[in-house]
Amino acid sequence: MAKKATDIPTPVIRRLSRYLALMQYLCKKNMNWVSSQKVARHLGLTSVTVRQDLKYLDFTGVGKRGYDTTGLKSTLIKFFSADIDNSAIIVGAGHLGQALIQHKEFLTQGFKICAVCDVNPEIIGTKAGPLVVQSTDDLQDIVRENKIQIGIIAVPREEAQQVADQLILAGINGLLNLSPEHLASRRTVPVVDVRMIDSLRELVYKIKKTTGL
Amino acid sequence: MAKKATDIPTPVIRRLSRYLALMQYLCKKNMNWVSSQKVARHLGLTSVTVRQDLKYLDFTGVGKRGYDTTGLKSTLIKFFSADIDNSAIIVGAGHLGQALIQHKEFLTQGFKICAVCDVNPEIIGTKAGPLVVQSTDDLQDIVRENKIQIGIIAVPREEAQQVADQLILAGINGLLNLSPEHLASRRTVPVVDVRMIDSLRELVYKIKKTTGL
DNA sequence: TAGATTGTTAATCGATTAACAATC
DNA sequence: TAGATTGTTAATCGATTAACAATC
Numbered sequence: 103m104a105k106k107a108t109d110i111p112t113p114v115i116r117r118l119s120r121y122l123a124l125m126q127y128l129c130k131k132n133m134n135w136v137s138s139q140k141v142a143r144h145l146g147l148t149s150v151t152v153r154q155d156l157k158y159l160d161f162t163g164v165g166k167r168g169y170d171t172t173g174l175k176s177t178l179i180k181f182f183s184a185d186i187d188n189s190a191i192i193v194g195a196g197h198l199g200q201a202l203i204q205h206k207e208f209l210t211q212g213f214k215i216c217a218v219c220d221v222n223p224e225i226i227g228t229k230a231g232p233l234v235v236q237s238t239d240d241l242q243d244i245v246r247e248n249k250i251q252i253g254i255i256a257v258p259r260e261e262a263q264q265v266a267d268q269l270i271l272a273g274i275n276g277l278l279n280l281s282p283e284h285l286a287s288r289r290t291v292p293v294v295d296v297r298m299i300d301s302l303r304e305l306v307y308k309i310k311k312t313t314g315l
Numbered sequence: 316m317a318k319k320a321t322d323i324p325t326p327v328i329r330r331l332s333r334y335l336a337l338m339q340y341l342c343k344k345n346m347n348w349v350s351s352q353k354v355a356r357h358l359g360l361t362s363v364t365v366r367q368d369l370k371y372l373d374f375t376g377v378g379k380r381g382y383d384t385t386g387l388k389s390t391l392i393k394f395f396s397a398d399i400d401n402s403a404i405i406v407g408a409g410h411l412g413q414a415l416i417q418h419k420e421f422l423t424q425g426f427k428i429c430a431v432c433d434v435n436p437e438i439i440g441t442k443a444g445p446l447v448v449q450s451t452d453d454l455q456d457i458v459r460e461n462k463i464q465i466g467i468i469a470v471p472r473e474e475a476q477q478v479a480d481q482l483i484l485a486g487i488n489g490l491l492n493l494s495p496e497h498l499a500s501r502r503t504v505p506v507v508d509v510r511m512i513d514s515l516r517e518l519v520y521k522i523k524k525t526t527g528l
Numbered sequence: 529t530a531g532a533t534t535g536t537t538a539a540t541c542g543a544t545t546a547a548c549a550a551t552c
Numbered sequence: 553t554a555g556a557t558t559g560t561t562a563a564t565c566g567a568t569t570a571a572c573a574a575t576c
Contacts, residue, residue, distance in 0.1 A: 201414035
C-alpha cells in the first residue's frame with residue numbers, strides 16, 4: 103500500500119481529536135461558528151497550526167466567519183469513527199481496569215467496553231460494573247466471538263507482552279498499552295502507549311526547571 | 316533565568332524516564348552492562364538516539380562494553396528525584412482517582428499520594444485505600460500544610476480548570492491533568508496532560524490505516 | 529592487536545511558524 | 553467597500569539519523 107493522502111502525522115491526529123472534543127463543547131453551548139484563532143486560544147496552540155491541521159480533512163472554513171462547529175464536529179466524528187461504538191476488551195481487572203470499565207466518557211466518545219478478563223481466580227466471575235470478569239485463559243475465544251477490535255492492556259508489566267501476544271493471535275486490530283512495558287511486534291498491529299509514570303517524571307523535570315535548577 | 320544546560324527537549328526527557336525503568340529491570344536481573352543497541356532494541360528506538368540522549372546526562376559509557384546499568388540507574392534516579400517521595404494530592408475520588416490511590420507503582424517510582432479530596436459529600440470521610448477522602452473546600456489548606464508539590468487532576472472536565480486554579484493559588488508546583496480539558500495559566504505552573512481518549516482515537520486512526528483505507 | 533562500541537559533528541527529515549495572497 | 557479570516561507556499565526550527573573518528 104503506497105503512502106496515501108490519509109497519511110497524517112501523529113501530532114496532527116492528536117490535535118484533531120482535541121478539536122473534536124472542543125466542537126462537541128461548542129455545539130452544546132450553541133456556538134455555531136469558531137475562528138482558528140479561538141480554537142488556538144482554547145487549546146494552547148497557534149491559529150496557523152489549527153488551519154494547517156484542518157487542511158488534512160476535506161473541510162473548509164468560511165471567509166470572515168471561521169468554521170461551522172456542527173459541520174466540523176460531524177466531519178471529525180466520521181474521521182475517527184466516533185459514532186460506531188468501537189468494541190474493546192480490558193485485560194486486567196485490577197484497580198485501573200475496574201476504573202476504566204466504569205468510565206462513562208468512553209461510551210460517549212464511541213468506545214464500548216465489551217469484556218474484561220483477569221488471571222486471578224478470586225475475581226473471575228465477580229461483577230465489574232455491568233460486566234462479569236472472565237478468565238484470561240478464554241481471552242482468544244472472547245475476542246473472536248465478539249469480534250473485538252481494541253485490546254486495552256491494564257496488567258502488570260511482567261504480563262503485558264504475553265497478553266499482547268495472545269490478543270494479536272486472536273486477531274485484535276490494535277492495542278492501547280497502559281503498562282510501562284514496551285510491546286514488541288508493532289509491525290503487525292498498531293500499539294499506542296499511555297505512560298503515566300513517564301508523564302509524572304516529565305512533570306518533575308519541568309518543575310525543577312521552573313523553580314530554578 | 317537564561318537557557319541552561321538543563322534545558323533538555325521533552326522527547327528526550329520522556330525517553331530518559333524509560334531508560335530508568337529499563338535499568339531497574341536490568342539491575343534486578345543482575346545484568347551489569349548494556350549497549351546502546353540493546354537499549355534501543357528493548358524500547359523500539361535506534362542506538363544513536365540512545366547515545367545522543369545519554370549525552371545530556373553527565374554519564375559516559377565504556378569502550379566496548381557499553382553502559383554500567385547500576386551507575387546509569389543511580390544517575391537517572393538522581394536526575395528525576397526518584398528517591399525522594401515526591402508528594403502528590405489527587406483531586407477527584409471517582410473510579411479513576413481511587414484506582415490511582417491503590418496503584419503501587421507510584422510509590423516504587425518515587426511518588427507519594429498524601430491526600431485525596433472530592434466535592435461529593437457522600438464520599439467525604441470515607442476511606443480510599445489508606446487515605447480518608449477530604450473535602451475539596453479544604454484543598455488549599457491541605458496543600459499548604461503538607462507542602463504538597465504535585466496536583467493530580469482526576470475530576471470531570473467541567474471542574475478541571477477551577478480545581479487547577481485552586482491548586483495553583485495554594486502554591487502547588489506542578490499539575491498532572493487527567494481530564495480532557497486544556498488548562499490555562501501554564502506560565503506560572505507546569506502542566507503535563509495525559510489524554511486517554513486522544514490516545515484511543517490515535518489508535519483508531521492507525522488501525523484504519525493498517526487495515527486498508 | 530582487532531573488533532566492538534562509544535562520542536560527536538554534519539546531514540536529513542519532519543513539524544511548526546511566518547508571510548501573504550485569496551475570499552467572503 | 554473594508555476588515556477579518558481562511559488557505560497556501562516558503563522559511564525556520566527542532567529532532568532524528570548518518571557518518572565516522574576516538575576509545576577501550
